[in-house]
Amino acid sequence: MISVSLKHLAEAVRGADSFDLPDMNTGTKYIFDNIYNRLVLGETVKLSEINFGNFEYGDLAAMSELHENVFEPSETAVRNITTNLRRIPPALNPVVYI
Amino acid sequence: MEVEGYYEIISTIEIAKELYDMGRQDLIQSCFSDEIFYDYYYENMLEVIGSVFTHSYNNYDDEYDCEVYIFMDEVISDYYNMAYEYGKKHKLPHDSNPYVTAAGNAVRHWLSYCYSLDWSLLGYTKKKSTARQSKLIVRFGICDCCGFDRLAYGLLQVYKWFANECAKFKNTIEIQNKEKEMMIAA
Numbered sequence: 001m002i003s004v005s006l007k008h009l010a011e012a013v014r015g016a017d018s019f020d021l022p023d024m025n026t027g028t029k030y031i032f033d034n035i036y037n038r039l040v041l042g043e044t045v046k047l048s049e050i051n052f053g054n055f056e057y058g059d060l061a062a063m064s065e066l067h068e069n070v071f072e073p074s075e076t077a078v079r080n081i082t083t084n085l086r087r088i089p090p091a092l093n094p095v096v097y098i
Numbered sequence: 099m100e101v102e103g104y105y106e107i108i109s110t111i112e113i114a115k116e117l118y119d120m121g122r123q124d125l126i127q128s129c130f131s132d133e134i135f136y137d138y139y140y141e142n143m144l145e146v147i148g149s150v151f152t153h154s155y156n157n158y159d160d161e162y163d164c165e166v167y168i169f170m171d172e173v174i175s176d177y178y179n180m181a182y183e184y185g186k187k188h189k190l191p192h193d194s195n196p197y198v199t200a201a202g203n204a205v206r207h208w209l210s211y212c213y214s215l216d217w218s219l220l221g222y223t224k225k226k227s228t229a230r231q232s233k234l235i236v237r238f239g240i241c242d243c244c245g246f247d248r249l250a251y252g253l254l255q256v257y258k259w260f261a262n263e264c265a266k267f268k269n270t271i272e273i274q275n276k277e278k279e280m281m282i283a284a
Contacts, residue, residue: 039107040101052114057112
């Protein structure tokens with residue numbers, strides 16, 4: 001049986017390194033801020049809102065590489081941890097009869 | 099980070115960016131739905147495919163189970179007319195004309211990425227208005243590898259190639275004409 005101490009888990013999460021955004025050039029950062037991140041948050045993004053002069057064509061490929069190699073794997077890892085934690089049954093408290 | 103339909107969305111933005119870089123913001127407005135949504139991908143790409151060249155006709159070939167597109171544009175007609183003049187001047191047969199070969203190589207480079215995509219370049223050189231116009235014919239079956247965004251991108255590159263080559267041709271002819279005039283004046 002796997003048991004997890006919530007106190008230790010919370011301490012580990014607090015002490016873990018924060019997720020830092022990978023280095024991006026200004027064009028890729030523009031795509032990340034104005035398109036990608038907004039789509040992740042479920043926002044509607046319109047073509048008319050995009051300033052195509054703010055990034056190069058190659059920055060889109062760079063964004064796709066980050067999506068495939070960094071963001072998606074990170075999300076998958078977090079999802080797996082969350083799923084595994086959810087599967088752990090709660091420990092039963094002993095019932096004391098007085 | 100989950101983005102539903104990521105490939106379709108990023109492909110849409112790539113094509114829009116390419117159109118922007120070509121100075122064709124008008125096509126961004128006319129071919130794309132303003133809202134970026136993966137479900138609009140096919141509609142957007144088919145609009146772009148049908149709009150790259152001035153004239154575009156398409157049909158479905160039941161016998162071969164494929165879409166057939168015929169593209170015609172001044173840049174293709176002008177290119178072949180100038181290639182013909184070059185060939186006539188240097189007494190070159192059509193197959194030995196380097197400009198004819200170059201056009202085939204360019205189209206092959208951009209449109210030979212999928213086994214279910216085929217193309218033909220028909221270059222006509224008569225200048226009469228009733229003469230047949232030069233055209234690019236593209237046939238493609240619907241399959242996973244024949245991405246519509248890749249086809250749209252390839253067609254944009256083919257258009258750019260013909261447009262750039264026509265500009266170079268015209269520049270060369272202008273320089274030659276000026277040299278002739280200077281020689282005559284001398």
